[in-house]
Amino acid sequence: MPATTKDPYLKRDHVAGYDDVDRQTKERLISKVMVDSRFGDYLYGCYECGICVAACPSARFYDFSPRRIAQAAARRDVDLMFQQMQEDIWECSQCFSCLRCPRGNNPGGIITIMREVAVKEGLHSAKDALAGYSRIIYKIMSTGTQVSPDMLQPDAFPDWGPEVKDVSENLDLWRRMLPPETMHTTTTGWKVADRTLVELYVIWLDTGALDMIAQVDQGIHMILEEIMEEKLEEEGIEI
Ligand code: SF4
Ligand code: SF4
Structure with a gap:
């Protein structure tokens, strides 16, 4: 059933944590990101060195950090990843400067997968970003x-x-x-x-x-x- 039928992904005017979206829904979406065949090549853990943030043009202009994306995924923080799918991932310009990561991570690639899942699931954030x-x-x-x-x-x-x-x-x-x-x-x-x-x-x-x-x-x-x-x-x- 398309996610939009029940419309559980309410558009927010602020960072609200999406506490009212049930755990099962969040788990289902994040699992779709993590079972993607590319995911294993895009994340090997995180040193928290911040090199990706220094290289990231979007981090200069927005409240956005590729390190937060990598860390949330490394910890499998379902709540944070769900929030990022609603907000942060649309700030990325997909330039892949973050490939400078010494750990071999690809935060921009993780974002690509998260965006694809957001689009396929018909999230409001995807509709707004692509309008x-x-x-x-x-x-x-x-x-x-x-x-x-x-x-x-x-x-x-x-x-x-x-x-x-x-x-x-x-x-x-x-x-x-x-x-x-x-x-x-x-x-x-x-x-x-x-x-x-x-x-x-x-x-x-x-x-x-x-x-x-x-x-x-x-x-x-x-x-x-x-x-x-x-x-x-x-x-x-x-x-
Ligand atoms: S791909 Fe996205 S996260 Fe990576 S450096 Fe570019 S804007 Fe930043
Ligand atoms: S450059 Fe790599 S290891 Fe360093 S903070 Fe970013 S994702 Fe983590």
Whole structure:
């Protein structure tokens, strides 16, 4: 049963400890993180040396620490890990500078697994964190490309800050910096063959990526399914 049906992961305005979420629910989620085949390669214990914190760009700007992630996982602190899945993991920029860890840990990798579980389980934190990416997900999956240079207009991406205005004023320069020749449209940067799109769709389907999208944004999932079913039919592919 999807976790969202009972909705036990209430969104919090502050660090509340999530005491009202039952132990069984927390254990189930954390177990999913720990049984992941990558987990054993990402955690070998922790010296508490703080090298990962010193290397981490997110730790400079947020109340966030890769050391806390590694320590919570090393202690199998279910309450803390559950709280981190609701909050901390979304502060990580996935740069993997924390791979400098002398113990061989990969806190960023642990976070990757925690994020995947959060998405698959439909946690509110995942929906909130990914809400701003819906348009990009849609764009990539429906056209095979991300943002076309011409989409970078000053008013189109207010959440991207003032730099977008500078980019929009120098589009010719940006086009020359991109390896493929770009089309001068706001719909797609370059043409991706339908066959390639269909192959990508099959990969997303087989790897469960589409199921993950359905958990965080059912509207986009439905639109993508419609687009892809049409393309599959055109290509004569049955799945
Ligand atoms: S991957 Fe995440 S935790 Fe690791 S250094 Fe980068 S931002 Fe910090
Ligand atoms: S660098 Fe490694 S050993 Fe040191 S605090 Fe971070 S995770 Fe622990």
